[in-house]
Amino acid sequence: MYGYAGRVLRVDLTTGKTRVEQLNTEIAKKYVGGIGLGMKLWLDNSQAGVDPFSPDNPLILTLGPISGTMFPTAGNGHAFVSKSPATFGIGEAVAHGTFGAEMKRAGYDAVILTGKSEKPVYLWIDDDSVQLLDASHLMGKSPAETEDAIKDELGDYYIRVASIGLAGEKLSRIACIINEKTRAAGRTGMGAVMGSKNLKAIAVRGTRDIVPAKPDEFMDMVKEFHERMKGPATQKYRTLGTPENVLVHNALHCMPTRNYNNAHFENAEKVSGEVLNEKFVAKIIGCSSCAMRCEHEVIVPEGAYKGTMTRMEYETLWALGPYCGIDKLDAIIKGMELCNYYGMDAISAGVIVGFAMDCYEHGILSKADMGGVEANFGNAEALIQILEKMGKREGIGDVLAEGVRIAGQKIGKGAEKLAQHIKGLEVTGYDLRCLKTAALGFAVSFRGADHNRHGAYAFDVKGKVDRLKAEKGRGRMVRDMEDTYALIDSFIVCKFSRGTYYKEMPDMAKLYSLVTGFDMTPEELKKAGERINTIARVINVREGLGRKDDTLPWKVMNLPIPDDGPVKGAVVTQEELDLLLDDYYTARGWTLEGLPTTEKLKELGMDDALRIVEGKQEA
Amino acid sequence: MVRPQDRKFVTADPEKCIGCTVCEYACSMTNEKTYNPTKSRIRALRLGPLNNLAVTCRHCEDPACIAACPRDALSQEEDTGIIIVDENACNGCAWCISACQFGAMMMHPEKKVVFTCNSCKDQPDGPQCVKWCPEEALSFVSAQQLAQKSRLSAVKNLFQEAKEKTAEAK
Numbered sequence: 153m154y155g156y157a158g159r160v161l162r163v164d165l166t167t168g169k170t171r172v173e174q175l176n177t178e179i180a181k182k183y184v185g186g187i188g189l190g191m192k193l194w195l196d197n198s199q200a201g202v203d204p205f206s207p208d209n210p211l212i213l214t215l216g217p218i219s220g221t222m223f224p225t226a227g228n229g230h231a232f233v234s235k236s237p238a239t240f241g242i243g244e245a246v247a248h249g250t251f252g253a254e255m256k257r258a259g260y261d262a263v264i265l266t267g268k269s270e271k272p273v274y275l276w277i278d279d280d281s282v283q284l285l286d287a288s289h290l291m292g293k294s295p296a297e298t299e300d301a302i303k304d305e306l307g308d309y310y311i312r313v314a315s316i317g318l319a320g321e322k323l324s325r326i327a328c329i330i331n332e333k334t335r336a337a338g339r340t341g342m343g344a345v346m347g348s349k350n351l352k353a354i355a356v357r358g359t360r361d362i363v364p365a366k367p368d369e370f371m372d373m374v375k376e377f378h379e380r381m382k383g384p385a386t387q388k389y390r391t392l393g394t395p396e397n398v399l400v401h402n403a404l405h406c407m408p409t410r411n412y413n414n415a416h417f418e419n420a421e422k423v424s425g426e427v428l429n430e431k432f433v434a435k436i437i438g439c440s441s442c443a444m445r446c447e448h449e450v451i452v453p454e455g456a457y458k459g460t461m462t463r464m465e466y467e468t469l470w471a472l473g474p475y476c477g478i479d480k481l482d483a484i485i486k487g488m489e490l491c492n493y494y495g496m497d498a499i500s501a502g503v504i505v506g507f508a509m510d511c512y513e514h515g516i517l518s519k520a521d522m523g524g525v526e527a528n529f530g531n532a533e534a535l536i537q538i539l540e541k542m543g544k545r546e547g548i549g550d551v552l553a554e555g556v557r558i559a560g561q562k563i564g565k566g567a568e569k570l571a572q573h574i575k576g577l578e579v580t581g582y583d584l585r586c587l588k589t590a591a592l593g594f595a596v597s598f599r600g601a602d603h604n605r606h607g608a609y610a611f612d613v614k615g616k617v618d619r620l621k622a623e624k625g626r627g628r629m630v631r632d633m634e635d636t637y638a639l640i641d642s643f644i645v646c647k648f649s650r651g652t653y654y655k656e657m658p659d660m661a662k663l664y665s666l667v668t669g670f671d672m673t674p675e676e677l678k679k680a681g682e683r684i685n686t687i688a689r690v691i692n693v694r695e696g697l698g699r700k701d702d703t704l705p706w707k708v709m710n711l712p713i714p715d716d717g718p719v720k721g722a723v724v725t726q727e728e729l730d731l732l733l734d735d736y737y738t739a740r741g742w743t744l745e746g747l748p749t750t751e752k753l754k755e756l757g758m759d760d761a762l763r764i765v766e767g768k769q770e771a
Numbered sequence: 772m773v774r775p776q777d778r779k780f781v782t783a784d785p786e787k788c789i790g791c792t793v794c795e796y797a798c799s800m801t802n803e804k805t806y807n808p809t810k811s812r813i814r815a816l817r818l819g820p821l822n823n824l825a826v827t828c829r830h831c832e833d834p835a836c837i838a839a840c841p842r843d844a845l846s847q848e849e850d851t852g853i854i855i856v857d858e859n860a861c862n863g864c865a866w867c868i869s870a871c872q873f874g875a876m877m878m879h880p881e882k883k884v885v886f887t888c889n890s891c892k893d894q895p896d897g898p899q900c901v902k903w904c905p906e907e908a909l910s911f912v913s914a915q916q917l918a919q920k921s922r923l924s925a926v927k928n929l930f931q932e933a934k935e936k937t938a939e940a941k
Contacts, residue, residue, distance in 0.1 A: 222796035222806055224905075250792070257807065309816075310808075334820065359880055361805035371800065378905060435821050438791040443905040445789050449820045461820070 154365035155217035155668030156180055157259045160193075161282065163275060165349050166207060166267030170282045175261050181670060182757060185216035185261065186642035187244045188684035190233030191691060193262055194242070195761075200694045204237035204341070205323060205348040207268035213255070213314075213354065214263075216644035217668050220256030220362035221370070224377050224652075226663070227253045227441030229644030230314075230331075236340040237325045237348075238500075238555050239575040239600045241692040241701075243340030246641050247314075250440040251331040254312040257358030269350040274302065274315070277356040287352035292318055294493040295330035295353075302355045315353030316343040317495025322545045323347050324553035326500040326578075330492060334447070334463035335439075338497040340577060340599050341555075365669030373666060377652055381443040385651030389446035390436070394466035395425030397581070398474075404613060405717045406583040407470065410477040410529045411503075411510035412572050412707040415583040415722075416715040419479035428464060428481060439646070446648050450485055457486040464488060467603075470581035471502025476509055477529030487535050494543030500555060503578035505538050507556045508548070510570045516563060523547040572705040575600035575697065584708045586719035587612040588622045592732040593630045595702045596746075598688035604647065606633045620719065622728035627735030635681030642684055683756045685740075686748050690761045693768065699746040702733055743769050775832045777913045778852035781813060781888060781898050783825040787908035790815050790823030794900035794909060801891060801899040809880050812888040813900050825900070825909065828854060828875040828888035836887075839870035844884075851890060858884045 218226035230252030236243025272287040299313040320327035320343035327343030364370040401407035402420040438445030472487040491498035511517040512527035541549025560571030577600025584591040593608030612619035653659040657674035712723040795811035813827035830852030844860035861884040
């Protein structure tokens with residue numbers, strides 16, 4: 153077998169038993185790998201309504217068919233899939249680095265983790281040897297410390313580790329799973345699911361051969377893509393990196409600022425990608441097999457946070473900076489380091505701090521509530537203090553670690569309206585009031601508020617559509633982008649490389665065919681992308697989500713952009729949202745309640761999902 | 772006859788190397804028809820995010836590996852400096868592995884004999900890791916060339932500093 157390892161590892165943490173099963177090739181072809189395969193395996197291995205922290209909620213780790221090969225960016229990704237403790241729908245998060253390639257070389261396409269260990273353990277996969285080892289001495293350690301300790305005690309420097317920090321151990325709903333110190337499977341609280349199983353880390357060493365089905369043609373394609381990656385399609389990532397967005401978004405007044413009170417940050421110049429690169433970036437490094445490199449490693453050279461070192465990207469810089477009204481880059485970098493230290497999704501963490509500051513300024517949270525922290529917008533010290541409290545779940549941090557939706561409900565007094573999330577997942581750095589294609593993409597995203605499920609902001613930001621207008625046709629645009637993005641996360645290739653696939657589906661189909669030896673046409677591949685989005689929908693339907701949850705944060709629909717400028721007064725009305733949703737569901741071939749129809753499921757060869765949606769479609 | 776100081780070997784520039792391991796993939800595919808870092812003759816090491824370096828055989832003069840071998844399984848090609856392993860004589864005792872200061876001697880996971888960089892001497896365009904390195908961090912150079920390169924950049928830096936100091940003084 154080529155491309156796929158052909159094996160699935162099952163680990164029951166309750167009994168400690170492990171078992172290797174054959175990969176079902178038909179399922180693999182239909183759902184590709186990565187998040188697609190992960191969601192299918194999750195659906196088949198769980199019961200409706202399972203609590204995310206129940207031992208019966210499987211946590212699934214998947215690799216893609218391209219993992220472990222030399223294809224640039226494709227060799228190195230891995231995905232975690234489970235029911236999300238943040239959204240109570242399907243959760244998934246992808247990370248890159250070297251962990252995925254190592255796991256593939258150990259000979260697995262997926263690892264299904266079920267049950268709950270009595271004591272803290274970590275999973276040690278050494279090719280065919282699989283063991284659960286005591287992790288009590290690792291508890292409380294950061295992912296970076298855990299990684300070093302495991303490498304030390306197992307005595308192999310090339311072991312790769314994905315682990316949780318204190319946030320995951322304490323079931324924070326924004327906990328992530330971090331590999332190689334700075335790479336995070338960040339969103340939807342996968343680290344908390346891992347923590348709920350008493351599983352501190354997964355360590356892997358893989359030494360098997362990976363050979364593509366057609367090595368010579370494959371190497372020609374690799375060569376072609378190496379050239380493409382040196383070209384304009386990846387230039388942004390190789391130079392300023394994603395923080396370039398700070399000034400771009402700010403100029404367009406689409407950078408949510410101070411918990412969505414503004415769409416423009418007056419001090420953006422101080423936290424721009426330009427300043428970051430000039431004053432803080434020490435080196436730009438790359439993942440295994442990558443030919444472009446994007447990871448901007450920053451070091452604070454002086455001041456109170458001197459010596460702080462971490463990776464920086466736009467989303468996290470935005471969340472910990474402008475979203476909290478903070479214009480001090482060194483503090484933002486410190487905040488990012490703290491998120492990595494405790495193992496928190498830094499996007500969600502920043503949005504939560506912004507939310508807490510908004511509550512404080514509205515008098516909903518007092519200084520006493522905040523444990524003495526003066527949580528005004530712009531207070532960089534407060535950012536650090538609140539993040540510390542969240543990481544340790546101390547004081548107000550205990551409530552905030554639940555994410556803005558649950559924290560808003562617990563705090564009450566109108567805090568719910570200040571909680572900017574969709575389906576319980578915190579927003580990301582695009583002001584949806586003036587990016588209406590993105591607004592639709594965010595509303596229907598199966599994992600909640602996120603730009604990485606569709607990338608629909610590109611149409612708005614690049615001026616390909618009137619970004620202030622909600623109109624028919626946006627549904628198709630979002631649908632097509634969703635299908636592509638689902639495939640990217642299933643192959644798994646890096647989203648930063650998406651521009652190098654000049655002919656999107658034909659290029660990707662060729663790559664799949666050369667690696668696996670299965671003939672894949674562009675049309676079939678497109679259908680697989682649709683199938684992956686549909687199974688996510690089916691899962692969410694089974695877990696009780698529907699059209700009512702395809703909505704937007706309160707401020708996006710109720711607080712018009714106040715800033716003087718190109719988009720003053722912009723907001724998304726209920727009528728506009730309804731129009732967009734109808735258009736999207738129609739484009740998908742779903743009912744207006746957002747349910748896949750029987751015909752559609754049959755067309756996609758998903759007859760096994762019929763039992764879940766049938767009977768609900770007419771309701 | 773090539774003088775020892777003119778023998779070429781693969782070396783990585785620590786300023787440029789980013790630890791992407793493309794060299795490992797290119798090497799193992801070229802020499803072993805597989806993607807498998809444990810069969811690569813060059814290995815990338817990331818000590819921390821900022822400290823990356825790919826390391827392989829430097830074709831030393833009077834190589835420690837050869838001196839360490841108790842079975843005379845290793846020899847050095849006169850012209851290229853490449854270490855030749857007699858796979859029939861090698862029994863995988865690993866003395867050469869501990870003797871090499873660069874970790875460039877490695878045990879083959881299947882053959883159970885040692886292997887090291889052969890400079891891709893059968894490839895018309897030379898070492899494949901150098902060809903594929905996306906950062907141009909690898910080069911196939913002699914010690915002479917390496918010294919010239921270092922000297923050039925040192926002197927350039929010196930003059931740059933001198934210029935800056937003059938500018939500051941003004």
